[in-house]
Amino acid sequence: MDKLIPHSHTSLIQKDFNFIKDTFFSGITTANDKVDLFKKEFQNYIQKEYIELYSSGTSALYEILLALNIKKNDQVLLPSYICESIKKAVLKCGAIPILYDNEKDSWISSYSQISKKVNKNIKAIIVNHIFGIRYNLEEIEKLSSLNIPLIQDCAHFISNNQSDIEVSNLFTASFYSFNATKLLATGEGGAVCTNNDNLFKELCKNKLDNGISDLNASLGLSQLEQYNDFLLKRNDIANYYFENLGDIAIDLKQYSSIYFRFPIFVKDDSKFLNSKKIAFRKGVDKLLHTTLKDYLPNVENIFKKTISIPIYPSLTKIQQKIIIDEVKRLINEN
Known part of the structure; x- marks a missing residue:
């Protein structure tokens, strides 16, 4: 494997x-x-x-x-x-x-x-x-x-x-x-x-x-010297995702971002969280208001359908392609 x-x-x-x-x-x-x-x-x-x-x-x-x-x-x-x-x-x-x-x-x-x-x-x-x-x-x-x-x-x-x-x-x-x-x-x-x-x-x-x-x-100090390059690499990976994921990534494209994370909306997050190839995540582990018995409909809706895709400077082009293929496969299964 x-x-x-x-x-x-x-x-x-x-x-x-x-x-x-x-x-x-x-x-x-x-x-x-x-x-x-x-x-x-x-x-x-x-x-x-x-x-x-x-x-x-x-x-x-x-x-x-x-x-x-x-x-x-x-x-x-x-x-x-x-x-x-x-x-x-x-x-x-x-x-x-x-x-x-x-x-x-x-x-x-x-x-x-x-x-x-x-x-x-x-x-x-x-x-x-x-x-x-x-x-x-x-x-x-x-x-x-x-x-x-x-x-x-x-x-x-x-x-x-x-x-x-x-x-x-x-x-x-x-x-x-x-x-x-x-x-x-x-x-x-x-x-x-x-x-x-x-x-x-x-x-x-x-x-x-x-x-x-x-x-x-x-x-x-070493990381700070490289930091602008980190941002450029994140931006390059994001653009590669936008180019190859099309409408799957259209929601994020409307924002201005430095791409610390690359979230997308999906219908069934469990398929992504159970992937054997990519460690997809929810972006945040849980919503804070639920323990306070409050009701915030917008954030509850967005939490359910958000999946975060790996995006960091050390991702290789081969890994990026694997991520894109896996996202498309799981979207098509939804």
Whole structure:
């Protein structure tokens, strides 16, 4: 049997090993010069005034919530279509997560959906660029007019495109994940980036450690040097999928994306999840609102019919062809 093509895979080359090896043989593997350099380089890449590193993206979010003085019984708005760890960070503060719906037949939400849940107890709003899909400037401008702290979840989205920076600058803070299968890997790690002086001062007051080591930072520095190439490869693979999958991929083609994931709509997700060739996934493991006995029809509908196709820089052309053939076969069986 052919080896299963994984859904996610860290893109590592000899250069990554060399960066880590040099740090290893320096004898200094705790947080030192490499951590400082990675902070500086990443900060310059995304063009933010301030940065702090943490052990994970979830920890980074938790620290933002603490710095915003989110406390017991405060309410935080977040999408139901997101990683469960986001809700855990909110609950850890003693706050109450309030889940909002997506737009109909869309993987992302909107001002219209989010504003429905706004009330006087909402102390922060979390917005995520799920799968790398961009929110447009107008939507975020309308959200910022609510005068509630906006938190940008960038676990699926790292960009220094000027229009993306304009959008990001409307947020109070952004948090990033450098987990092994994310866009840019340090093994484990995360970051908070902001232009807000007061928030940064609060982050510094609460900081307990350096977040990552020089070994993590060395891998991060190597990955950051390659990152623009990673984005180009993701875009090339996406275009190859669009060209060969036709109407199967038409729903994603309407969005602007950096293609962290490549979702499609299918009639029977079980056929894909049971594939012996490709490790297809749902995109998110489960919806968060179902445990809170809420009803969000748009996101429930989209969750049922979404399958995520492997898309990462190290995919070979042969693997891409196998993925396309398997998708077509399973679609035809539906």
